[in-house]
Amino acid sequence: MEKVLQVSDVTIRFGGLTAVDHVSLEQYKGEILSLIGPNGAGKTTFFNLLTGVYQANEGEIVFKNTDVTKMKAYDRANFGIARTFQNIRLFTSMTVFENILIAHPGCNQEKIIPSVLFPRGMRKKRGAIIEKCQDILRIIGLEDMEDELAINLPYGKQRLLEIGRALATDPQLLLLDEPGAGMNGFEKKELTNVVRFITDVMQKDVLIIEHDMKFIMNISDRIVVLDHGTKIAEGTPSEIQSDEKVIQAYLGSGTFEDDDE
Amino acid sequence: MNKLKTLQKLKTFKISPKNKAILLAVLVAALVAVPFIITDKYILHIIIACFIYSCLALSLNLIIGLSGQFSLGHVTFYGLGAYITALLMMRLNMSFWLALLISAVCVGIVGCLLALPTLNLRGDYIAVVTLGFGEVFRLILVNAIDVTRGPMGLPNIPKPSIGSFVFDSKIKFYFLGLVIMILVIIFMKRLTASGFGMAMLSMKEDEIAASAIGINPVKYKLWAFVIGAVIAGVMGSFYAVFMGFISPSSFQYSESISMVSMVVLGGLGGIPGSIIGAVVLTILPEALRTFSQYRMIIFGAAMVIMMIFKPNGLWGLDKRVRNIYKLNNIRTLKMKRGAKDGKSAASI
Numbered sequence: 001m002e003k004v005l006q007v008s009d010v011t012i013r014f015g016g017l018t019a020v021d022h023v024s025l026e027q028y029k030g031e032i033l034s035l036i037g038p039n040g041a042g043k044t045t046f047f048n049l050l051t052g053v054y055q056a057n058e059g060e061i062v063f064k065n066t067d068v069t070k071m072k073a074y075d076r077a078n079f080g081i082a083r084t085f086q087n088i089r090l091f092t093s094m095t096v097f098e099n100i101l102i103a104h105p106g107c108n109q110e111k112i113i114p115s116v117l118f119p120r121g122m123r124k125k126r127g128a129i130i131e132k133c134q135d136i137l138r139i140i141g142l143e144d145m146e147d148e149l150a151i152n153l154p155y156g157k158q159r160l161l162e163i164g165r166a167l168a169t170d171p172q173l174l175l176l177d178e179p180g181a182g183m184n185g186f187e188k189k190e191l192t193n194v195v196r197f198i199t200d201v202m203q204k205d206v207l208i209i210e211h212d213m214k215f216i217m218n219i220s221d222r223i224v225v226l227d228h229g230t231k232i233a234e235g236t237p238s239e240i241q242s243d244e245k246v247i248q249a250y251l252g253s254g255t256f257e258d259d260d261e
Numbered sequence: 262m263n264k265l266k267t268l269q270k271l272k273t274f275k276i277s278p279k280n281k282a283i284l285l286a287v288l289v290a291a292l293v294a295v296p297f298i299i300t301d302k303y304i305l306h307i308i309i310a311c312f313i314y315s316c317l318a319l320s321l322n323l324i325i326g327l328s329g330q331f332s333l334g335h336v337t338f339y340g341l342g343a344y345i346t347a348l349l350m351m352r353l354n355m356s357f358w359l360a361l362l363i364s365a366v367c368v369g370i371v372g373c374l375l376a377l378p379t380l381n382l383r384g385d386y387i388a389v390v391t392l393g394f395g396e397v398f399r400l401i402l403v404n405a406i407d408v409t410r411g412p413m414g415l416p417n418i419p420k421p422s423i424g425s426f427v428f429d430s431k432i433k434f435y436f437l438g439l440v441i442m443i444l445v446i447i448f449m450k451r452l453t454a455s456g457f458g459m460a461m462l463s464m465k466e467d468e469i470a471a472s473a474i475g476i477n478p479v480k481y482k483l484w485a486f487v488i489g490a491v492i493a494g495v496m497g498s499f500y501a502v503f504m505g506f507i508s509p510s511s512f513q514y515s516e517s518i519s520m521v522s523m524v525v526l527g528g529l530g531g532i533p534g535s536i537i538g539a540v541v542l543t544i545l546p547e548a549l550r551t552f553s554q555y556r557m558i559i560f561g562a563a564m565v566i567m568m569i570f571k572p573n574g575l576w577g578l579d580k581r582v583r584n585i586y587k588l589n590n591i592r593t594l595k596m597k598r599g600a601k602d603g604k605s606a607a608s609i
Contacts, residue, residue, distance in 0.1 A: 110456030
């Protein structure tokens with residue numbers, strides 16, 4: 001199988017604290033990989049390393065056969081790594097549609113001179129971009145709310161909108177940071193459908209951080225478990241469920257049952 | 262109940278494109294007619310000052326309102342434009358238009374240079390750096406007596422001309438100012454409705470989220486400063502030839518403060534807001550002249566009351582036209598739209 005992402009021995013330290021300690025993982029094309037671990041395990045920090053919010057102290061990140069370790073966040077986004085945020089970061093004074101639109105490279109890489117001097121000449125190109133964005137709104141099921149301000153959406157819809165915004169950058173790899181947090185059962189079902197659509201129909205690779213074990217076990221092809229910044233296990237959902245180390249990290253003892261919130 | 266209904270009606274009230282065109286035509290006609298109806302030189306002078314300050318407020322709004330960099334040094338660009346133009350015209354006998362172009366380029370470069378050290382700063386720190394920059398600039402004007410004649414200022418700046426047509430009266434300057442202002446407004450309108458302007462706005466709202474979707478914040482911060490500086494520089498050039506005399510006292514930091522007040526009063530990020538703010542804050546001090554010693558008190562009180570009851574300004578981002586990008590480009594879309602079946606993955 002073809003590797004999309006290869007992370008080798010990535011480490012980051014904040015002062016004396018090693019938040020991510022020599023973590024290696026690879027993601028293969030077409031798979032949904034999940035990253036789980038107790039609170040403070042370094043999952044989000046790891047995401048920040050992948051997307052360039054932080055630069056790794058050690059190690060190497062190879063994406064699409066290119067070393068992206070030293071790349072800036074916006075370059076990585078343009079290169080095909082998109083993400084959502086754990087604490088939602090939408091552009092609140094913009095509408096739902098604009099949140100998607102601004103993520104589309106055709107829109108946010110617009111040059112200043114043509115867009116100011118010849119806006120009419122750009123109609124066709126812009127029209128195509130608008131079409132594309134409306135397609136994405138349909139995927140996440142928000143096509144009826146495109147004129148609403150993003151901040152007025154219910155919580156679950158805001159999470160979906162963030163996924164839509166990440167999709168609009170036309171990424172190869174999509175990093176979802178707790179996409180299901182704060183969602184009710186129905187919304188989680190919607191989310192599952194959207195993630196499946198992204199991988200199966202749109203052929204994108206998804207890396208998820210999530211706490212809801214039911215959701216994770218149901219959706220992932222493979223799972224990586226982090227604890228205290230180090231990788232403690234890796235494998236299929238059933239392997240992880242019976243892994244001693246994982247169970248210990250989470251509970252000391254016990255099982256993953258009824259994690260329904 | 263009735264009151265509620267009318268309120269709702271007011272809220273959803275929209276001007277149709279046709280009526281909008283008529284309204285715009287009437288407005289332009291009125292603006293053209295003004296100098297022929299009002300012959301009072303003093304009033305005409307204030308109106309031209311309104312044009313200048315509107316453009317300055319718009320350009321500062323680009324820096325503060327759209328890109329989120331709280332600059333307190335806008336007068337630097339304004340003054341620099343004025344001085345470069347005046348000096349080129351007086352010392353090198355250059356024509357106004359060429360001097361305007363050169364000064365615009367120079368001011369743009371200075372804008373870029375000023376933006377560089379502020380790139381990694383936030384909010385208040387940008388304000389302090391730009392404020393310091395403005396003071397340095399003013400002190401250079403005062404002390405470089407060989408070049409700027411220091412506090413004596415530069416008198417007898419030549420008037421601009423096109424062929425044998427010389428801009429030598431207030432009416433002619435009125436129209437020159439009007440044309441410049443309309444151009445600046447069109448520029449700002451197109452910019453804010455473009456992907457470029459929206460990228461700037463998203464960068465202002467959340468830099469991390471903007472980088473995560475491929476927007477380089479540094480690029481937009483620099484551009485905001487450069488464009489804002491160039492517009493302010495052009496207005497400075499216009500001011501120099503319009504007044505015929507410039508001195509460092511016209512470019513003190515209090516000017517920057519009043520420009521910021523215009524932007525904040527008008528509302529951050531709104532084009533009509535900046536114009537309203539500029540017009541109000543240019544006319545109000547003049548209108549209150551009759552109260553002489555009390556006018557600054559009234560002025561200050563008005564500002565305080567404004568900020569308490571309308572902290573977002575008169576016409577800021579909250580009144581921004583939603584989905585303007587889509588509205589502007591929708592014509593080519595209408596045909597395709599109906600054809601597609603709107604099925605979402607979420608509802609499968």
